[in-house]
Amino acid sequence: MADHRHTYxxxxxxxxxxxxxxxxxxxxxxxxxxxxxxxxxxxxxxxxPNTVYDVLGHAAAAVSGLDQLLRQLNQRLASMHAAGEIGHDNHPPVNAVLQARLMLTEGRSLARALAERVDRAHEITAGMYLIDHSDGSAGGGA
Structure with missing residues (x-):
């Protein structure tokens, strides 16, 4: 079996x-x-459940940053294209840049929707806990 570990x-x-x-x-x-x-x-x-909560919190932070990342990549493509710095192997550069920028704009909208849902799931899991059945009681959180 292949070793898929990477060291950064x-x-x-x-x-x-x-x-x-x-x-x-x-x-x-x-x-x-x-x-x-x-x-x-x-x-x-x-x-x-607190692991789910923690992972969702980090995921929400990461996903919420995608909107900015996609916007900035979109802007960089526009700037590089305006400066005449972009070519393309299979399409006229203007068409490729416009198509990529459209996909990034649509992606930003999807990223915002995803961020809202992940953040909401994070909020909902805040009060969850494992029930301790070892002593016959319900255990408890809050």
């Missing part, structure tokens, strides 16, 4: 230093983090 040695720092390589590494770490969470949340990595 880049420091995550919103203040930079920023570069194309650093940006690609951070994006790779994001997708790998989701993949790892997909495995971790199957069963053994989530045995209590």
């Amino acid at each position: 040695t880049h420091q995550l720092n919103p203040d930079g230093p920023h570069s194309d390589d650093y940006t690609r590494h951070v994006a790779s770490a994001l997708s790998e983090s989701v993949r790892v969470l997909n495995h971790a949340t199957r069963e053994a990595g989530v045995t209590a």
